[in-house]
Amino acid sequence: MTGLANGTYSLSAWVKSSGGQPIAQLQAQNFGAGTLTTAITATNGDWVKVSVNNIRVTNGQCEIGFYSKAKNDQYIYFDDVALAPQTNTAPTVTLAASSNLVLGKALTLNATAADADGTISQVEFFNGSTSLGTATSAPFQLNWTPSSLGLYSLTARATDNAGASTTSAAVPVLVVIPSLVSNTGSSNGNGLVVNPSFEQDGAEVDAPTGWLTSVGNGSPTSVDYTEAYGGAHSGTYHGTHWRNSGAYEVYTYQTVTGLANGTYSLSAWVKSSGGQPIAQLQAQNFGAGTLTTAITATNGDWVKVSVNNIRVTNGQCEIGFYSKAKNDQYIYFDDVAFTAQPTQQAALSMTNSVGNFSFEDDNAGVMAPRQWQTRTGGSTQAYASYSESYPNAHAGTYHGTHYRPEAYQIYTYQTVTGLANGTYSLSAWVKSKGGQPVAQLQAQNYGGSALSANIPTSPNDWVQVTIPSVTVTNGQCEVGIYSQANAGGQWLYFDDITLLPATASSAKSNLVAPEEAVAPALYPNPANDQVMLTANMPQESTVSIVIADLQGNTLATYQRKAAAGENQFVLDTNNLANGLYILRILGNDTSSAQRLEIKH
Secondary structure, eight states, X not given: OBSOXXXXXXXXXXXXXXXXXXXXXXXXXXXXXXXXXXXXXXXXXXXXXXXXXXXXXXXXXOEEEEEEEOOTTOOEXXXXXXXXXXXXXXXXXEEEOOXXXXXXXXXXEEEEEEOTTSOEEEEEEEEXXXXXXXXXXXXXXXXXXXXXXXXXXXXXXXXXXXXXXXXXXXXXXXXXXXXXXXXXXXXXXXSSOSSTTSOTTSSOOSSOTTXXXXXXXXXXXXXXXXXXXXXXXXXXXXXXXXXXXXXXXEEEEEEEESOOSEEEEEEEEEEEOOOOSEEEEEEEOSSSOOEEEEOOOOTTSOEEEEEEEEEESSSEEEEEEEEEEOXXXXXXXXXXXXXXXXXXXXXXXXXXXXXXXXXXXXXSOOSSOTTOXXXXXXXXXXXXXXXXXXXXXXXXXXXXXEEOSSOEEXXXXXXXXXXXXXXXXXXXXXXEOOOOSEEEEXXXXXXXXXXXXXXXXXXXXXXXXXXXXXXXXXXXXXXXEEEEEOTTTOEEEEEEEEEEEHHHHHHHTTSOOXXXXXXXXXXXXXXXXXXXXXXXXXXXEXXXXXXXXXTSOEEEEEEEEEOSEEEEEEXXXXXXXXXXXXXXXXXXXXXXXXXXEEOO
């Protein structure tokens, strides 16, 4: 057959055969490649359809035929022969990549692609909807270096020779700050910042007393120093990050030790040219994750930046300045202070201390929600406790659940540490089928006797249960939900669990019920370089706005003064990678979690 359009064809015919032939075949050849065949075997007197598939015509023709090499009285009959274009089968593709990566390092993306009825023309790699590059031959690989911190969602799209394409499942990759190579130095042990104003050396130096320097990506240590140029905030000298001959990466830090566990605030006065991919004041290694405040352009002025609500639980805190900058971009820093937040300030700004309080951190229903643990009784399995979206959450998408069709005992809990001693109120929003011998909100291991509040039957409505007076004397409190249920499918849902200072909690009792309040809103969402958060506050207060990845790592923290009524906060998201995040609003009068998607 001639005059064919190049492409993939299927040859078919209906046949009868006596069987027994040494060779009996349907054949296709001279189509631009070799010969394809399908054997014709005994059909027991029936007409049977046989086919030769995946005939990739490249020369506009195809020779089709029937071939027999047979013995006496052996036969084949053939009829209704057809050569037709074959529907293309899309390729398959999977992507493999490391789930964690240090900023500034290259990541090798490996795709495995195959095509059942053709060949792979190319594999293109993506971060979200942004193309990272293309590989046109096996092995399908790409070396890619991310430019900013955050959680990336990577995929590979394979395209075959007929133009069909398939996209792989997304692979999450978390990019973190590098573990940089440090100069020698020592941390102090008196709970004070050493050389906070950079005056102790009495001169401009490359290695100021009390401070350590770490560099990355081949940067010289000379990009960090003290100087008098431009004028200090106070005294004569200030710290500087700057380089005039190329990009650089540097971290200037010290570890403050000998601290009493409690809540602290880190502050510094800074000047910045702006424009750096990353410039931050940081606090870390205090018993939790990393807290940061961005250092942005200051228009030639000294500006005070702060990281608040640092809840030290291990007697120390590493404080520092981190820059990932381009040629001629700088920050100056001076008058660093690390101080205990006054009792009144700590009470006013104390956020909900319960981790993953709304069960949104996993961005899915899971058997083991982040930051929560389970303890079982009897023969109960741990999967009696999990998170889910069915039928609805109190706020957000997901809630915690206790449920099994058989009898069970389960305790879902976490220990909140780093608390300032004082009186707290523990609350949770719950739904319950009822009938359980025991269903309770519990508080224990806080320095006093175990406390509990019974959870009422409420199968249709979310209701709030509260333990009003938890007097913490040891800096911690174990909070949890306990169920002892009979057979018959008794269930309990729980959500939005809060542990707040009693003064803040009592103030909340005068507020509009949360389900009647206007939920915080993000616009636009997905966001690019910035997002506007609109939130209603019942009274003037200080709030912390925290953006974390889906692994619970804090990537950005903003402190804002909120007025009573509607507030609009514009947040810089330029340094966040494409992907999904959790944005939390934390304050003495409110706690909520929202999903935020970044698409640059």
